[in-house]
Amino acid sequence: MRVMGVDPGLTRCGLSLVESGRGRQITALDVDVVRTPSGDPLHRRLLAISDAVDHWLDTHHPDVLAIERVFSQLNVSTVMGTAQAGGVIALAAAKRDIDVHFHTPSEVKAAVTGNGNADKAQVTAMVTRILALQAKPTPADAADALALAICHCWRAPMLARMAAAEAQAAQQRSKYLAKVKAVR
Amino acid sequence: MRVMGVDPGLTRCGLSLVESGRGRQITALDVDVVRTPSGDPLHRRLLAISDAVDHWLDTHHPDVLAIERVFSQLNVSTVMGTAQAGGVIALAAAKRDIDVHFHTPSEVKAAVTGNGNADKAQVTAMVTRILALQAKPTPADAADALALAICHCWRAPMLARMAAAEAQAAQQRSKYLAKVKAVR
Numbered sequence: 001m002r003v004m005g006v007d008p009g010l011t012r013c014g015l016s017l018v019e020s021g022r023g024r025q026i027t028a029l030d031v032d033v034v035r036t037p038s039g040d041p042l043h044r045r046l047l048a049i050s051d052a053v054d055h056w057l058d059t060h061h062p063d064v065l066a067i068e069r070v071f072s073q074l075n076v077s078t079v080m081g082t083a084q085a086g087g088v089i090a091l092a093a094a095k096r097d098i099d100v101h102f103h104t105p106s107e108v109k110a111a112v113t114g115n116g117n118a119d120k121a122q123v124t125a126m127v128t129r130i131l132a133l134q135a136k137p138t139p140a141d142a143a144d145a146l147a148l149a150i151c152h153c154w155r156a157p158m159l160a161r162m163a164a165a166e167a168q169a170a171q172q173r174s175k176y177l178a179k180v181k182a183v184r
Numbered sequence: 185m186r187v188m189g190v191d192p193g194l195t196r197c198g199l200s201l202v203e204s205g206r207g208r209q210i211t212a213l214d215v216d217v218v219r220t221p222s223g224d225p226l227h228r229r230l231l232a233i234s235d236a237v238d239h240w241l242d243t244h245h246p247d248v249l250a251i252e253r254v255f256s257q258l259n260v261s262t263v264m265g266t267a268q269a270g271g272v273i274a275l276a277a278a279k280r281d282i283d284v285h286f287h288t289p290s291e292v293k294a295a296v297t298g299n300g301n302a303d304k305a306q307v308t309a310m311v312t313r314i315l316a317l318q319a320k321p322t323p324a325d326a327a328d329a330l331a332l333a334i335c336h337c338w339r340a341p342m343l344a345r346m347a348a349a350e351a352q353a354a355q356q357r358s359k360y361l362a363k364v365k366a367v368r
Contacts, residue, residue: 042286046271047278070264080254083264084271087230091272094231102226 001156002029004062005149006053007141008070008086009078010036010045014145015053017060018131020153028131030060031142042081046088053092065093066152068144069102101159103151108144111151123147185340186213188246189333190237191325192254192270193262194220194229198329199237201244202315204337212315214244215326226265230272237276249277250336252328253286285343287335292328295335307331 007014017030034052036045067089070082093100106116113126124143128136130150137143191198201214218236220229251273254266277284290300297310308327312320314334321327 041284043274043278043284046275050275050279080267083267084274087268087271088275090227090268091230091234091275094227095234100225100227 001064001153002060002062003149003152003156004056004060004065005145005147005152006065006067006086006089007144007148008067008082008089009141010042010049010081010085011038011078012139012141013049013052013085013089014139014141014143015056016142016145016149017056017062018146018149018153020156024154026131026150026153028133028146030056031137031146032056033139033141033145042084045081046084049085050088050092053089057092057096057098062098064152064156065089065098065100066148067100067102068108068148069104071104101152103148103155107155108147108151111154112147185248185337186244186246187333187336187340188240188244188249189329189331189336190249190251190270190273191328191332192251192266192273193325194226194233194265194269195222195262196323196325197233197236197269197273198325198327199240200326200329200333201240201246202330202333202337204340208338210315210334210337212317212330214240215321215330216240217323217325217329226268229265230268233269234272234276237273241276241280241282246282248336248340249273249282249284250332251284251286252292252332253288255288285336287332287339291339292331292335295338296331 001020003018003020005016005018013034015032015034016028019027019029021027034049036048067086070079070086090100109118109123110116112130113122115122120140124136124140127143127146127150131146137146185204187202187204189200189202197218199216199218200212203211203213205211218233220232251270254263254270274284293302293307294300296314297306299306304324308320308324311327311330311334315330321330
């Protein structure tokens with residue numbers, strides 16, 4: 001499975017591509033940070049990010065996008081821009097019928113380090129080790145984008161099982177309701 | 185000037201089109217509310233909104249888009265979706281090289297009713313009167329989208345004067361700096 005990880009942001013947007021292998025094996029294929037000037041109008045910045053993501057999607061053909069789920073408890077002035085960037089990126093995937101999953105920062109940290117409250121240094125160290133990289137990925141947005149992709153690779157089987165269980169439960173529910181209706 | 189007003193949202197997204205005439209005269213040309221099912225995945229909902237806005241832009245060719253500026257002080261669970269929808273809409277305009285302006289809810293209320301704290305009923309009543317509509321626009325998202333477009337029509341000359349003044353100040357600053365450099 002080829003997963004594109006995205007740490008959304010207007011000033012710096014981390015993009016990564018990994019390929020999951022047997023078991024928990026993962027290979028990093030690409031990583032980059034897209035930057036847009038803070039003085040530019042918002043819609044121009046969103047267009048620059050959208051263009052970069054379009055290029056990535058058309059070059060790398062990921063099977064799925066993993067985007068960081070933004071919370072508004074963070075810095076109010078940056079969080080809206082982050083959400084808008086995330087929306088534009090999810091749209092680019094939807095236009096290509098590529099599935100999108102959102103993971104919270106603590107889900108990512110827990111998946112990669114085993115600790116949902118790990119700091120940036122710990123996440124970067126584990127990402128470097130998991131992907132057997134020669135050097136630590138910088139800036140932090142690059143490491144975060146890789147961590148998101150790793151998180152999705154490892155959570156995907158569990159998410160698939162949960163979706164299957166939910167679908168089965170829904171099916172049984174409708175079967176039961178049909179039976180009840182027939183008895184009446 | 186043809187202005188498209190947007191009250192962004194995932195569940196209900198208000199779209200309006202008005203044409204400004206002489207003085208403060210404004211004519212409503214179209215208004216609609218795009219809805220997306222709350223059970224759909226986020227990226228599918230954003231795609232539905234993006235498709236609807238693409239269709240509006242290609243049909244109506246507005247000169248400028250006026251979008252409500254979202255604040256995260258509001259309901260945390262809906263504000264992120266609203267920001268993401270706004271981002272996708274701003275992107276659609278940027279792709280067509282259409283200018284985008286953001287106005288806060290209080291700027292809109294102040295422009296339309298003269299009171300930045302006006303309630304929804306007052307805004308709807310004033311929108312109905314300003315545009316000489318036969319009936320009140322419903323739901324509230326439709327009235328809000330019209331109010332945004334009205335707000336932009338009336339604020340545009342002031343915004344243009346401010347931008348011109350800023351550009352002039354920047355020019356004088358760089359002239360002065362060049363002179364200082366030459367003297368040294």
